[in-house]
Amino acid sequence: MSTASLIIIAIIVIIVLWLLLANIRVVPQGQAYVIENLGKFKTVWDAGLHLKAPFFERIAKKVSLKEQVLDFPPQPVITKDNVTINIDSVVFARVFDPRLYTYGVESPIAGLQNLSATTLRNIIGELELDQTLTSRDQINARLAAVLDEATDPWGIKVTRVELKNIQPPKEIEEVMTKQMRAERERRQTVLEAQAHQEAVVSRAEGDKQAKILAAQAERDAQIALAEGRAKSIELVYQAEADGLRHLNEARVSDSVLKLKGIEVLKDVADGRATKIYMPSDIASAISALGLVGESLGIGDATPVNRSPKPKAVDVSDPCCDDDEKGAGAKEAAFTSAMINMDVSDRD
Numbered sequence: 001m002s003t004a005s006l007i008i009i010a011i012i013v014i015i016v017l018w019l020l021l022a023n024i025r026v027v028p029q030g031q032a033y034v035i036e037n038l039g040k041f042k043t044v045w046d047a048g049l050h051l052k053a054p055f056f057e058r059i060a061k062k063v064s065l066k067e068q069v070l071d072f073p074p075q076p077v078i079t080k081d082n083v084t085i086n087i088d089s090v091v092f093a094r095v096f097d098p099r100l101y102t103y104g105v106e107s108p109i110a111g112l113q114n115l116s117a118t119t120l121r122n123i124i125g126e127l128e129l130d131q132t133l134t135s136r137d138q139i140n141a142r143l144a145a146v147l148d149e150a151t152d153p154w155g156i157k158v159t160r161v162e163l164k165n166i167q168p169p170k171e172i173e174e175v176m177t178k179q180m181r182a183e184r185e186r187r188q189t190v191l192e193a194q195a196h197q198e199a200v201v202s203r204a205e206g207d208k209q210a211k212i213l214a215a216q217a218e219r220d221a222q223i224a225l226a227e228g229r230a231k232s233i234e235l236v237y238q239a240e241a242d243g244l245r246h247l248n249e250a251r252v253s254d255s256v257l258k259l260k261g262i263e264v265l266k267d268v269a270d271g272r273a274t275k276i277y278m279p280s281d282i283a284s285a286i287s288a289l290g291l292v293g294e295s296l297g298i299g300d301a302t303p304v305n306r307s308p309k310p311k312a313v314d315v316s317d318p319c320c321d322d323d324e325k326g327a328g329a330k331e332a333a334f335t336s337a338m339i340n341m342d343v344s345d346r347d
Helices: 005-024 098-103 108-124 127-133 136-150 170-250 256-267 282-296 322-337
Strands: 023-026 031-037 040-045 048-051 057-064 068-071 075-077 084-095 156-167
Touching: 023 031, 023 170, 031 098, 040 098, 057 098, 057 127, 068 108, 075 108, 084 136, 108 136, 127 136, 136 156, 170 256
Parallel strands: none
Antiparallel strands: 023 048, 031 040, 031 057, 068 084, 075 084, 084 156
């Protein structure tokens, strides 16, 4: 082959390679290409490697299938109570049909913006200002439903709509600020009153519980004292009963009992009393003791002359001092008990 033929073949090969490389397309993930053949829609390329026919096919539009966030500028709307407010909304949408998105409307985003503004005016016009400020969820749901249905022929799916900001006039803001301040002051007053009421109730409840506990403690103390007193009395009577029982078991004679009686009289006449009354049977008791002593050979005894009923001995004479009064009281007691008795001690 000649050199000229080789050059022509090389040129043809280069042109073919260039055409092949120029018509090979790689569609990235999340996008779709709308392909036209001689100006007519042919197909939609999804993500991957594709080859188009040169000179006849062309890429009409590259469409993003990702969800888009469309932040529209504030729109002036009028509420039902004739208050003009500015509302800016955020629309979340995605393309679900690239063909409809390409051929359905000339400018889908501009159409969606205008549709959002008109729909928002219709919805806000049915609500008053207070309802508009407190019903954002309802407004978002209604707006999303209307936009989604309206944009289906455009191949757009509206997934969510949010009211970004609601800006009322400055006069309304001042009135709302005053209203909010008054409401907060009212709540503060109510809370303070409730706190005071709870404090008073708690204090009264505490005083009541304290009095109840004090009364219960006093009652328990009185019961304990009464039980202790009853127990002590019971023990005293039990001791006296045991003493009497032991005396009965010991079979104490009358002489011993009479001797104990005299010892009791001795304790009575200890000088503290001003007058001492002697029992009328003291002479007979001493006489019996003398007889017992005589029968046992204890000392010499002479007949005892019974005297009339003893007289009371007055030891309150002011001429004597305390020691003399005490000694005189004892001496008078035993002297009165042993009148006309002559008892001598044995060696």
